[in-house]
Amino acid sequence: DNKRTMNFGAGPAKLPQPVLLAAQKELLDYNGIGISVLEMSHRSSDFTKILKAAESLLRELLGIPDNYKVMFLQGGGTGQFSAVPLNLIGLKEDRCADYLVTGTWSSKAAKEAEKYGKVNIVHPKLDSYTKVPDPSSWSLNPSASYVYYCCNETVHGVEFNFVPETKGVVLVSDMSSNFLSRPVDVSKFGLIFAGAQKNVGCAGVTVVIVREDLLGKTLNECPVVLDYQVQAGNNSLYNTPPCFSIYILGLVLDWIQRCGGTAAMEKLSKEKSGMIYDLINQSNGFYVCPVDQTCRSRMNVPFRIGKKDGDEALRRNSWTGLPNLA
Ligand code: PMP
Numbered sequence: 564d565n566k567r568t569m570n571f572g573a574g575p576a577k578l579p580q581p582v583l584l585a586a587q588k589e590l591l592d593y594n595g596i597g598i599s600v601l602e603m604s605h606r607s608s609d610f611t612k613i614l615k616a617a618e619s620l621l622r623e624l625l626g627i628p629d630n631y632k633v634m635f636l637q638g639g640g641t642g643q644f645s646a647v648p649l650n651l652i653g654l655k656e657d658r659c660a661d662y663l664v665t666g667t668w669s670s671k672a673a674k675e676a677e678k679y680g681k682v683n684i685v686h687p688k689l690d691s692y693t694k695v696p697d698p699s700s701w702s703l704n705p706s707a708s709y710v711y712y713c714c715n716e717t718v719h720g721v722e723f724n725f726v727p728e729t730k731g732v733v734l735v736s737d738m739s740s741n742f743l744s745r746p747v748d749v750s751k752f753g754l755i756f757a758g759a760q761k762n763v764g765c766a767g768v769t770v771v772i773v774r775e776d777l778l779g780k781t782l783n784e785c786p787v788v789l790d791y792q793v794q795a796g797n798n799s800l801y802n803t804p805p806c807f808s809i810y811i812l813g814l815v816l817d818w819i820q821r822c823g824g825t826a827a828m829e830k831l832s833k834e835k836s837g838m839i840y841d842l843i844n845q846s847n848g849f850y851v852c853p854v855d856q857t858c859r860s861r862m863n864v865p866f867r868i869g870k871k872d873g874d875e876a877l878r879r880n881s882w883t884g885l886p887n888l889a
Contacts, residue, residue: 573717573740573863574761582814600810605803613806614799617813624816624824627749627772632795634771635809640668640739640758642789643769644675647711647735647754649785650792651777652680654708654733661685661707663727666692666716668737676711679782683707692719694855698727709733709753715741715862717761720852722860726751733777741862742770743819745829753777759808761862764815767808832861839864 570577593600596609603610618633627633636642652658658680662673676682683704686696703710710729715722717740726748727734733753742757749755754773760766771791778792787793793801819828840859843850843866851867852859 574758575766576761578765578811578815579818582811582818585814586811601807603806605800605806610806613810613813614804617809617816620813620816620820621770624743624820625747625749625772630775631749632773632775632778632791634773634791634794635799635804635812636769636771636789636794637767637805638789639766639769640737640756641671643737643756643758643771644672645678646771646785646789646791647672647709647756648676648679648782649789650781651733651735651754652676652708653780653782654777655706657681657706657708659683659704659707661704661710661729661732663696663701663710663712665689665695665713665721665723666719668716668718668739669711669713672711672713672737680708685710691853692716692721693853695721695723695858703729703732705730705732707732709735711735711737713737713739715739715860717863718865720854720860720863720865721858722862724858733774739769741860743816743825743828744832744861746825759812759815763819764812765808767805768812770812829861836861836864839866 590599592598593603594609600610600613614635617635621627621633638646648660652660660676660680661683662669662676663686664670664673664684673682673684685701685703687700689696710727710732712723712727714736715738722741734751735754736752738755739758740761742762744762747755749772754771754777756769756771757763758766759768759770763770773791773795778795781790781792788802822828840852843852849868851869853865853867854860
């Protein structure tokens with residue numbers, strides 16, 4: 564792999580070499596059938612096998628309980644900013660949702676949800692996106708339809724190191740940039756979603772894991788492609804799914820499993836990010852990480868260059884984070 568260019572961007576990120584080689588090998592002729600996954604029918608038995616294998620590997624890797632549906636949808640993480648309220652804000656009559664806004668991505672999600680119901684930002688407004696506000700400062704609404712948070716804020720490098728306690732209210736998480744990077748107790752969540760292009764594949768497919776009993780309260784105005792009940796009821800095949808992206812996802816899941824699963828990914832991510840944080844901490848203020856020690860992301864490490872007591876303007880203007888635009 565040493566001839567290939569390094570890509571430190573958060574996403575789309577590099578894919579494991581064995582995944583690319585497998586895709587290359589099978590590009591013209593998948594499994595001896597004489598055509599590529601790019602060309603085959605999404606209703607063919609070959610693609611059905613690819614789809615089923617990806618789902619069962621994902622269930623295995625995350626220990627997804629049987630009462631959860633797994634979907635492979637289009638529209639990216641951004642599509643889910645709309646799909647989540649369209650499908651879940653009607654769970655309770657008040658059409659209210661609680662949002663934790665800890666960075667760009669949860670801020671965008673909250674803004675989108677405002678189109679469909681009342682959005683309550685549960686904590687005092689943050690001056691900068693450099694920490695997860697202490698849960699003692701949150702005021703959760705017990706009659707909210709769900710509580711939403713972004714598990715890893717890609718641009719700001721803020722990662723939750725705990726699962727929020729919502730006192731029985733459905734918990735929703737955007738795991739687009741730390742999906743499968745550590746074990747997760749799925750049973751604590753009503754819904755988890757993740758775009759594939761950062762940790763588990765290429766752009767085009769977004770994984771949605773949803774507890775079955777939450778389906779069926781979709782707002783009338785929800786486009787059918789974003790309707791979880793329809794998509795789950797049709798095993799993500801209501802319309803043509805992103806077949807090739809699902810195939811790549813399956814190859815990456817297989818690679819993760821062969822590496823040792825989510826526990827191995829967690830170890831790797833701690834080691835890799837730890838090397839950068841150690842360097843920042845030992846740089847005597849040359850590099851500065853603005854993020855609070857308790858919630859520094861293992862995925863994206865924002866840092867600035869500037870002397871400790873030096874020129875504020877220089878420091879402000881020297882964002883060197885990974886990435887600035889993910
Ligand atoms: N959520 C997070 C945490 C992200 O990092 C991104 C993309 N950078 C998105 C959502 C949006 O994803 P997409 O570009 O696939 O719509």
